[in-house]
Structures are given as C-alpha cells and as structure tokens.
Amino acid sequence: MHPIVAIENLKQHVGSTVTMRGWLADKSSKGKLHFLKFRDGTGFVQAVVFKGDVGEGFFDEVGRLGQESSLVLHGVVKSDERAPGGVEVSVVGGEILQKVEGFPITPKEHGPDFLLSNRHLWLRSRRQWAILRIRDCVAKAIRDFYEQEGFICVDSPIFTPAACEGTSTLFEVDYFDEEKAYLTQSGQLYAEASAMAFGKVYCFGPTFRAEKSKTRRHLTEFWMLEPEIAYATLDDVMQHAEDLLCFVVKRVLERRRVELATLERDVAKLEAIVPPFPRLSYDDAHALIEKHAPGQHEHGDDFGAPDETIISNQYQKPVMVHRYPHEVKAFYMKRDPHDARKALCVDVLAPEGIGEIIGGSQREEDLDVLRGRIAEHKLPEEAFSWYLDLRRYGSVPHGGFGLGLERTVAWICGIEHVREASAYPRMMYRIYP
RNA sequence: UCCCCGAUAGCUCAAUGGUAGAGCAUGCGACUGUUAAUCGCAGGGUUGUAGGUUCGAGCCCUACUCGGGGAGCCA
Structure with a gap:
C-alpha cells in the first residue's frame, strides 16, 4: 500500500510512490504512452502511463477510458519542468472504478445554455x-x-x-x-x-x-x-x-x-x-x-x-x-x-x-x-x-x-x-x- | 415590463429559395513526451414547435416556445 496523497500536496512527495484517487479529466495518447490529465478535486496533474511499466492489459484498458472515468492510480511523483504544476506522476498501476462514455462537457468550447443546463x-x-x-x-x-x-x-x-x-x-x-x-x-x-x-x-x-x-x-x-x-x-x-x-x-x-x-x-x-x-x-x-x-x-x-x-x-x-x-x-x-x-x-x-x-x-x-x-x-x-x-x-x-x-x-x-x-x-x- | 439577438449532428458553427456541410467530440487503426497532439478510416440529422407563401423553405412571412445580451432595479 502506498500513501494516499492529494494532488495539491504532491510536491511534498517527489521521489516516492503514492496513490491518487480521482477522475480522468482528459487524455491523449502517443504509441506506447498515455498522458492522463487526472483530477481529484484538490488539483490537476498529468499522469504518464508507459506500456512497459504497467503491462499490456492495464495499458489498453486505460487507453479505452473516456473523460470522467473514475479510477485510482499508483505512481512515482517526479518533479518535471515541463509539467504545469511542477510535478507529474509516472504510473505503475491502478484500479478502474467506472469506465465512462459520452461525458457531455468536452475540453472544447460550449455555449452558456448548454453549460448551465449541465x-x-x-x-x-x-x-x-x-x-x-x-x-x-x-x-x-x-x-x-x-x-x-x-x-x-x-x-x-x-x-x-x-x-x-x-x-x-x-x-x-x-x-x-x-x-x-x-x-x-x-x-x-x-x-x-x-x-x-x-x-x-x-x-x-x-x-x-x-x-x-x-x-x-x-x-x-x-x-x-x-x-x-x-x-x-x-x-x-x-x-x-x-x-x-x-x-x-x-x-x-x-x-x-x-x-x-x-x-x-x-x-x-x-x-x-x-x-x-x-x-x-x-x-x-x-x-x-x-x-x-x-x-x-x-x-x-x-x-x-x-x-x-x-x-x-x-x-x-x-x-x-x-x-x-x-x-x-x-x-x-x-x-x-x-x-x-x-x-x-x-x-x-x-x-x-x-x-x-x-x-x-x-x-x-x-x-x-x-x-x-x-x-x-x-x-x-x-x-x-x-x-x-x-x-x-x-x-x-x-x-x-x-x-x-x-x-x-x-x-x-x-x-x-x-x-x-x-x-x-x-x-x-x-x-x- | 421594454429593446436587441439566437435556435441546423453530442458540442460550436456554416450552407444565393434548388442534393444538409465543416471542426471538435465518439469508435477503430498508427505513433515513447503529449499539453486544444498529429495522421488515416468510420458512424452520426424529423434544421425548436405550429401554420403560411412557393413548383420547391434550414433560408421568406405569422404566431408560439425556449434561451442569450441589455435597460430599469439593485449587491
């Protein structure tokens, strides 16, 4: 078991393996890499999933997750200047609670009527x-x-x-x-x-x-x-x-x-x-x-x-x-x-x-x-x-x-x-x- | 209560009165550093409702519904 750490406190855990519990805010993939924008309510962080680190089964499963899927991630906190918050997480494993399809609010633009109704x-x-x-x-x-x-x-x-x-x-x-x-x-x-x-x-x-x-x-x-x-x-x-x-x-x-x-x-x-x-x-x-x-x-x-x-x-x-x-x-x-x-x-x-x-x-x-x-x-x-x-x-x-x-x-x-x-x-x- | 604007794909929008389109999203595929990734393929529509004009209406006309911005009033 790894300590459960809130995203806003990740900076204090650089170098150690932690558990985060939250939701998938956005995702993009490149070959054997998935870049997850992960949120837990306290903040947002990029979690990187390498196929070689987590095995093919979990990798493919994560690749099929839609926006707002709920999941728990285990990973190593790394400070990274490329990351907006100064840290990112290299995922070593995790558990998927719910796979979501069709979350209405995508990262693209929406009108006020639609947003307010949602x-x-x-x-x-x-x-x-x-x-x-x-x-x-x-x-x-x-x-x-x-x-x-x-x-x-x-x-x-x-x-x-x-x-x-x-x-x-x-x-x-x-x-x-x-x-x-x-x-x-x-x-x-x-x-x-x-x-x-x-x-x-x-x-x-x-x-x-x-x-x-x-x-x-x-x-x-x-x-x-x-x-x-x-x-x-x-x-x-x-x-x-x-x-x-x-x-x-x-x-x-x-x-x-x-x-x-x-x-x-x-x-x-x-x-x-x-x-x-x-x-x-x-x-x-x-x-x-x-x-x-x-x-x-x-x-x-x-x-x-x-x-x-x-x-x-x-x-x-x-x-x-x-x-x-x-x-x-x-x-x-x-x-x-x-x-x-x-x-x-x-x-x-x-x-x-x-x-x-x-x-x-x-x-x-x-x-x-x-x-x-x-x-x-x-x-x-x-x-x-x-x-x-x-x-x-x-x-x-x-x-x-x-x-x-x-x-x-x-x-x-x-x-x-x-x-x-x-x-x-x-x-x-x-x-x- | 008054004035202005809008309603077309899941979302944001386009379409001289003449075959309903794009981007994004979604699904499948490729890619080891993305940040709104990129590239290829695919599915996706009772054009807000009702009526009218017309050979023909997403488009023009009338009414209605819903919404947005503003005035007044206030924080």
Missing part, C-alpha cells in the same frame, strides 16, 4: 474548479476578518413577514394557515437589532430578489454579507469597507495563486488593491461623468450602469461614491447634517466593469425622523414597529453595508458573469439543475 457536471471543469475555490477562500476570509475585528456573526432570518425596504419584488411563499411569508431580500434591519445587542455584528447568507433582471450582474438568489456597527458613522463604514476588501484580496493572493493562474487573471491588478481607495462625493462623480460623456447623466438621478462604468474606469481600485441625493436612496438612511438634500450613504464600485459590489449607509437613529421617512415612502408603519423599538430603547448612531459575494468573486476572478461565481446559480429563466 451545471452539475460543468463544476468539474478546470475553470469552474478555480472560481469556486476562490469563492470559498473569499467567504472564509470574510469570516476570519470579522473574527479578527471582534465581530459576532448573528444571522438574520430568511423567512420574513414583509418587505425590508418596501421596494424590491419579493418571492412569496405559503406560511401555514392563510399566512404569507417572503424570502428575505436583505438581513439589514435584523442586523441593526443584532448590533444593538452585540455591538459589532455581521450576517452572511442567501438573499432573494424577484426582480426580472437579466444581466451578467444579477442572480435571483445570491449571498450577501451585511456588517452592522453600533456607534459607527459614514466615515467609519467607508473605512471598514476598505479594510475588508483589502483583507479579502490579500488573502486570495496568498492562498489561491494556482486558481488565479488557471483563470489567467492579471494578478498585478489585484496586487494594486491597497489603501486608500478613492472617495468621491455624488456631486464629484456627476462632474466626472459630465467630463467624459456630457449630458449622459442628469444631476439628481441615480447612476445607471454606463455611468458606473465611466466612474470606475478612471481608477485601478474600487471607488467609493458617497452622499447621493436622498430621493434615490432607502428610507432608513440618515440625511447629511451638512446638506439635507443628501443621504449619508456609500456605494463601492468595483474596477473592470462588475459594478456595485457594496451599498451601505449610516442609519437614521432618531425615532420621530424615521417615522416621518416611513410615512414619506408610504410604507406601513405597523410592519416596522419592532424596528422602531430600536430607536425607542437606547438608540445610537450606527451603520453598515451589504456586500454581494458573487459580484465580489466575479471581480476578483476577472470573470464576465456572476453566474459562474455561484455553484448552482438561480436566474430569472433558469432554476435547473
């Missing part, structure tokens, strides 16, 4: 392997960052009795007798309650938007991180967002080099993600757009996707745009004491066209002002009675933001579409597999 199998391909391992790394980095910063994870509920902001379209579900529940579109309001109990908190989980958005930036189900910090001002929130993004990018650069290389990501662009990030007021951002595309953006309106592109293209780092007109923002955002027309809010726009990855604000903490806002937005006050209690019992300044995980991963990976940043993306016209 998402359960597409996950095995190199690129998806790299993206989802980076997603895992990002999620872990987020939790590590908050542990380091003294935050407590208090998750918000997924079933909610009503809209959080009263704007987005919600998914409705039956909730026992005659009652309706809605899938959450944001954990923020609950996070505010949690922050009053624990000081610094975050929630991190799935959220749902029933809007009929069909773009490369939208999913109907996505993961959102929402920190909420008692006694925080808008400046604190912006500083916190900058710290978080720098921590996450640095971590991915430390631990996911192979995956970034697989995606052919320009790591210089990620290495440039260091403090400080540019901070731009809404008015400055408007002026910037006016300079590059006169007349495109009307002052007072929210920024559209083309506007965001112009802004983010001016910088190599995420851009923080703050203090939007309050009319285009949510009811719970505090007004700027220096300019009542503005809200104390911030959007963080990622570089390279992915758009907004963070939206946050300082919250209105005054009971009467907040009740007025609810009335102005024509929202039912009853639905917010528990939320208003937070302003009745020990109200303090506070703030936080929401970070879209898939958009963040898409930006870090340098991929076009957020759907690849989710293992099983849910979109308007797609809920299979």
Whole structure:
C-alpha cells in the first residue's frame, strides 16, 4: 500500500510512490504512452502511463477510458519542468472504478445554455474548479476578518413577514394557515437589532430578489454579507469597507495563486488593491461623468450602469461614491447634517466593469425622523414597529453595508458573469439543475 | 415590463429559395513526451414547435416556445 496523497500536496512527495484517487479529466495518447490529465478535486496533474511499466492489459484498458472515468492510480511523483504544476506522476498501476462514455462537457468550447443546463457536471471543469475555490477562500476570509475585528456573526432570518425596504419584488411563499411569508431580500434591519445587542455584528447568507433582471450582474438568489456597527458613522463604514476588501484580496493572493493562474487573471491588478481607495462625493462623480460623456447623466438621478462604468474606469481600485441625493436612496438612511438634500450613504464600485459590489449607509437613529421617512415612502408603519423599538430603547448612531459575494468573486476572478461565481446559480429563466 | 439577438449532428458553427456541410467530440487503426497532439478510416440529422407563401423553405412571412445580451432595479 502506498500513501494516499492529494494532488495539491504532491510536491511534498517527489521521489516516492503514492496513490491518487480521482477522475480522468482528459487524455491523449502517443504509441506506447498515455498522458492522463487526472483530477481529484484538490488539483490537476498529468499522469504518464508507459506500456512497459504497467503491462499490456492495464495499458489498453486505460487507453479505452473516456473523460470522467473514475479510477485510482499508483505512481512515482517526479518533479518535471515541463509539467504545469511542477510535478507529474509516472504510473505503475491502478484500479478502474467506472469506465465512462459520452461525458457531455468536452475540453472544447460550449455555449452558456448548454453549460448551465449541465451545471452539475460543468463544476468539474478546470475553470469552474478555480472560481469556486476562490469563492470559498473569499467567504472564509470574510469570516476570519470579522473574527479578527471582534465581530459576532448573528444571522438574520430568511423567512420574513414583509418587505425590508418596501421596494424590491419579493418571492412569496405559503406560511401555514392563510399566512404569507417572503424570502428575505436583505438581513439589514435584523442586523441593526443584532448590533444593538452585540455591538459589532455581521450576517452572511442567501438573499432573494424577484426582480426580472437579466444581466451578467444579477442572480435571483445570491449571498450577501451585511456588517452592522453600533456607534459607527459614514466615515467609519467607508473605512471598514476598505479594510475588508483589502483583507479579502490579500488573502486570495496568498492562498489561491494556482486558481488565479488557471483563470489567467492579471494578478498585478489585484496586487494594486491597497489603501486608500478613492472617495468621491455624488456631486464629484456627476462632474466626472459630465467630463467624459456630457449630458449622459442628469444631476439628481441615480447612476445607471454606463455611468458606473465611466466612474470606475478612471481608477485601478474600487471607488467609493458617497452622499447621493436622498430621493434615490432607502428610507432608513440618515440625511447629511451638512446638506439635507443628501443621504449619508456609500456605494463601492468595483474596477473592470462588475459594478456595485457594496451599498451601505449610516442609519437614521432618531425615532420621530424615521417615522416621518416611513410615512414619506408610504410604507406601513405597523410592519416596522419592532424596528422602531430600536430607536425607542437606547438608540445610537450606527451603520453598515451589504456586500454581494458573487459580484465580489466575479471581480476578483476577472470573470464576465456572476453566474459562474455561484455553484448552482438561480436566474430569472433558469432554476435547473 | 421594454429593446436587441439566437435556435441546423453530442458540442460550436456554416450552407444565393434548388442534393444538409465543416471542426471538435465518439469508435477503430498508427505513433515513447503529449499539453486544444498529429495522421488515416468510420458512424452520426424529423434544421425548436405550429401554420403560411412557393413548383420547391434550414433560408421568406405569422404566431408560439425556449434561451442569450441589455435597460430599469439593485449587491
């Protein structure tokens, strides 16, 4: 028996004979040689089978294996400069678990419809392997960052009795007798309650938007991180967002080099993600757009996707745009004491066209002002009675933001579409597999 | 909800209104260093659905279905 070694650890076993358990990713043959691209979930390695080393029976059997056949291989680990990972394995034997024919996803090009319909199998391909391992790394980095910063994870509920902001379209579900529940579109309001109990908190989980958005930036189900910090001002929130993004990018650069290389990501662009990030007021951002595309953006309106592109293209780092007109923002955002027309809010726009990855604000903490806002937005006050209690019992300044995980991963990976940043993306016209 | 585009072999695509094609994949064969290997041979089709125009429709027209991109909205 040889030790079972994961492909990602092969470098530590150069010269010894090991066992690998996995799947055949690809194969090419030349005479008495088979070159197997072998994967085990932790990585990919080339395994070379010489007819003279393994005997004719096993050699011929391996030669007939189709893509994604499952097998166990025994072989000698050799460092080899010709190999992409620095090592390859000379096979001395093995066992075939299943011979596969007709695996649908070949190493050639495919269209998005076909790939998404085969998402359960597409996950095995190199690129998806790299993206989802980076997603895992990002999620872990987020939790590590908050542990380091003294935050407590208090998750918000997924079933909610009503809209959080009263704007987005919600998914409705039956909730026992005659009652309706809605899938959450944001954990923020609950996070505010949690922050009053624990000081610094975050929630991190799935959220749902029933809007009929069909773009490369939208999913109907996505993961959102929402920190909420008692006694925080808008400046604190912006500083916190900058710290978080720098921590996450640095971590991915430390631990996911192979995956970034697989995606052919320009790591210089990620290495440039260091403090400080540019901070731009809404008015400055408007002026910037006016300079590059006169007349495109009307002052007072929210920024559209083309506007965001112009802004983010001016910088190599995420851009923080703050203090939007309050009319285009949510009811719970505090007004700027220096300019009542503005809200104390911030959007963080990622570089390279992915758009907004963070939206946050300082919250209105005054009971009467907040009740007025609810009335102005024509929202039912009853639905917010528990939320208003937070302003009745020990109200303090506070703030936080929401970070879209898939958009963040898409930006870090340098991929076009957020759907690849989710293992099983849910979109308007797609809920299979 | 609105705008644009698409649907032909397992996949990606081609085909002036006139016999439905290629590359890749698959199967068989050759080759001891491949990296999207190469070379030879072979199999593979109700052109998304329904109707219409026409001597004749993959192609033109109408409707529908499914999908893609974008707007709005947002992360």
